Amino acid sequence: MLYRRAPRIRRPADAAPSGTAYAAATGQGENLAISSRRDPAGTVIVMVAGELDHDNAHHLRRALTAALAGLPTLVEVDLGAVTFCDCGGLNALLQGRRQALAFNRAMRVRAASPQVSRLLLLTDTAGLLDGAADGEIPR
Helix, strand or coil: CCCCCCCCCCCCCCCCCCCCCCCCECCCCCCEEEEEEECCCCEEEEEEEEEECCCCHHHHHHHHHHHHHCCCCEEEEEEEEEEEECHHHHHHHHHHHHHHHHCCCEEEEEEECHHHHHHHHHCCCHHHHCCCCCCCCCC
């Protein structure tokens, strides 16, 4: 008699560890720092500083997953101190937005550096991440 092995169900690598909150300083690397805080109104603010690229965007994905796990009313991402952002960083933001929508929550970019603003303008994604009708993200 032949037995088939049951398929393994694996949690995505960028999912927050189950049963634990992701640390406040999530992405500490050479060129990236990510921290988060929750304000009294229930909004989680994720602050990103440094270079956000393909190699370290998983830190932002994890931070956004952890922020959404607490079921906040809103997740705001502050990118005002980001000095570089490529398509990997943009993908992490868009995945975070998609995940927020799946939780029936809102996510928006609260502030963006000139580099991030240019990327969002060139890729026509500012309207998806600003939470406002005019498509303008504050600097």
